[in-house]
Amino acid sequence: AQSVAQPEDQVNVAEGNPLTVKCTYSVSGNPYLFWYVQYPNRGLQFLLKYITGDNLVKGSYGFEAEFNKSQTSFHLKKPSALVSDSALYFCAVRGNAGNMLTFGGGTRLMVKP
Amino acid sequence: DSGVTQTPKHLITATGQRVTLRCSPRSGDLSVYWYQQSLDQGLQFLIQYYNGEERAKGNILERFSAQQFPDLHSELNLSSLELGDSALYFCASSAGDYRTDTQYFGPGTRLTVL
Numbered sequence: 738a739q740s741v742a743q744p745e746d747q748v749n750v751a752e753g754n755p756l757t758v759k760c761t762y763s764v765s766g767n768p769y770l771f772w773y774v775q776y777p778n779r780g781l782q783f784l785l786k787y788i789t790g791d792n793l794v795k796g797s798y799g800f801e802a803e804f805n806k807s808q809t810s811f812h813l814k815k816p817s818a819l820v821s822d823s824a825l826y827f828c829a830v831r832g833n834a835g836n837m838l839t840f841g842g843g844t845r846l847m848v849k850p
Numbered sequence: 851d852s853g854v855t856q857t858p859k860h861l862i863t864a865t866g867q868r869v870t871l872r873c874s875p876r877s878g879d880l881s882v883y884w885y886q887q888s889l890d891q892g893l894q895f896l897i898q899y900y901n902g903e904e905r906a907k908g909n910i911l912e913r914f915s916a917q918q919f920p921d922l923h924s925e926l927n928l929s930s931l932e933l934g935d936s937a938l939y940f941c942a943s944s945a946g947d948y949r950t951d952t953q954y955f956g957p958g959t960r961l962t963v964l
Contacts, residue, residue, distance in 0.1 A: 773955070779957060780854075780940060780956050780957040780958050781940065781942075781955040782955070783852075783953075783954060786952060831949050832949075835905075836905070836944075836947060836948070836949055836951070837883065837895035837908055838883075838885075838953060839895070842892050
């Protein structure tokens with residue numbers, strides 16, 4: 738079975754500071770990893786994905802994520818946080834079990850001015 | 851805007867009733883996925899259709915069913931509704947049926963069962 742863990746329910750960061758939202762995964766076969774963001778009363782918006790190749794993946798809105806196979810992690814990062822980045826972030830994985838996404842529990846990011 | 855549309859946005863109904871949720875995928879996408887988001891269960895995969903055929907099933911109750919029509923829109927039918935079925939139901943679509951495909955999500959239908 739495949740699974741995703743987001744160990745922090747909430748991450749607080751000051752505007753302008755770097756942010757990291759953590760994600761670890763467990764999957765059979767090669768992992769395909771995704772990050773989505775959900776704003777209040779909105780659907781999930783795709784941010785970025787790792788399929789293969791470079792371990793540092795760049796995505797939308799200045800976000801990037803680092804794939805670490807030995808640590809089975811895929812942490813989301815941004816060099817300088819904006820208040821408008823405050824939202825709920827989901828990490829998801831897809832492995833050999835099929836094309837469905839398995840999501841983590843989500844991490845609420847709060848960026849304070 | 852992802853290009854995936856879902857109707858209705860909100861649905862309020864009573865226990866024991868039946869409802870239908872509708873999804874139109876992005877233009878050209880052949881796969882449709884349904885997910886349920888609730889406070890206690892998080893985001894859970896329900897079912898996937900690819901070009902009209904059921905491709906994968908997740909934690910979908912027997913009271914729930916879905917189909918994908920020739921024009922590729924999909925409907926999720928929920929029957930004998932219970933209070934615990936109250937949740938946000940998302941539809942997503944992707945171009946094909948590959949694990950590398952990105953799934954794009956619609957805005958969701960919020961179902962409230964009273």
